[in-house]
Amino acid sequence: MGVHKREREAAESEGKYVKKSSAVMLAVIGVLLGVFIGNAVTMLYVGQRGQRMSVSTQATPTESPVPHSADPEALASMENAAAADPTNADLWVQLGNFCFDHNLPARAVNAYERALELKPNEVNVWSDLGVMYRRTKQFNKAVDAFGHAASLDKGHITSRFNMGIVYLHDLNDPASALKAWKGVLAINPEAKSPTGQPVADMVRELEK
Numbered sequence: 600m601g602v603h604k605r606e607r608e609a610a611e612s613e614g615k616y617v618k619k620s621s622a623v624m625l626a627v628i629g630v631l632l633g634v635f636i637g638n639a640v641t642m643l644y645v646g647q648r649g650q651r652m653s654v655s656t657q658a659t660p661t662e663s664p665v666p667h668s669a670d671p672e673a674l675a676s677m678e679n680a681a682a683a684d685p686t687n688a689d690l691w692v693q694l695g696n697f698c699f700d701h702n703l704p705a706r707a708v709n710a711y712e713r714a715l716e717l718k719p720n721e722v723n724v725w726s727d728l729g730v731m732y733r734r735t736k737q738f739n740k741a742v743d744a745f746g747h748a749a750s751l752d753k754g755h756i757t758s759r760f761n762m763g764i765v766y767l768h769d770l771n772d773p774a775s776a777l778k779a780w781k782g783v784l785a786i787n788p789e790a791k792s793p794t795g796q797p798v799a800d801m802v803r804e805l806e807k
Contacts, residue, residue, distance in 0.1 A: 667701050667702040667703045668701045668702055669697065669698070669701035669702075669703060673697070674697065674698075674701075674703075677690075677693060677694045677697055678694060680694075681693075681694050681710065681713070685713070686717060687717075688713075688714045688717035688718040688721075689714075691710045691711070691713040691714035691717070692710070692711070692714045692721070692724055694706075694710040695707045695710035695711040695714060695724070695727065695728075695731075696727070698710060699727060699730070699731060704731045704734035704735050705735055707727075707728075707731040708728065708731045708732060708735060708737075711724055711727060711728040711731065712728065715728065720751055722748050722751045722752045722755055722758075723748070725744050725745075725747045725748035725751065725758070726744070726745060726748040726755065726757055726758045726761065728744045729741045729742075729743075729744035729745040729748065729758065729761055729762075729765075730761065732744055733761075733764075733765055733769065736769075738765055738769040738770050739770075741761075741762075741765045741769075742762055742765050742766065742770070745758040745759070745761050745762035745765070746758070746762060749762070749782075753786075754786050756783050756786055756787060756790055759779050759780070759782045759783045759786075760779070760780065760783050760790070760792065760798065762775075762776075762779040763775075763776040763777075763779035763780040763783070763801075764776070766779060767805070773805055776805065777802060777805050777806065780798055780801060780802050780805070781802060783798050784798055784799060784802065
């Protein structure tokens with residue numbers, strides 16, 4: 600965290616240095632700023648976690664994968680529970696969600712696929728699987744998963760929006776992205792992306 604620089608005023612020779620009382624005041628301000636920024640980062644992180652079902656509106660990152668944040672004991676416990684009761688779709692979904700939230704996309708894919716073998720009509724699981732396919736760079740599978748979710752629920756906006764993202768950024772197919780986002784607007788003309796940008800604006804930009 601950077602420290603705000605104070606502009607020095609022209610001073611007499613005896614007043615060139617910050618007084619002790621001023622230094623104390625600066626220290627207090629620094630602590631308060633640290634608390635504020637820490638809380639802001641926490642709120643942003645919580646906000647991102649609440650967006651599990653939407654992919655990033657940016658191109659897939661090309662840098663090295665970010666280390667996962669899963670607690671090893673919690674992960675092992677969930678994996679063991681699913682393995683011990685392999686026909687329990689809910690346990691596989693829970694494991695998939697845990698892996699989704701803790702940056703373990705390959706494991707999330709495996710868990711969601713197992714869940715969908717048992718319960719093939721779970722719309723949100725198909726949509727989440729699509730996000731994880733994108734994270735593992737299986738772009739065609741991502742589109743197929745989003746398309747399957749949309750076919751199961753004609754009003755499922757998230758899957759259509761995410762499909763457009765993959766078409767545009769990963770498959771270099773703006774025409775298909777445009778079609779997907781127009782499908783979003785047909786359901787809700789006021790729809791917005793996770794960042795708050797109106798989908799209608801995204802469509803207009805793509806049509807230019």
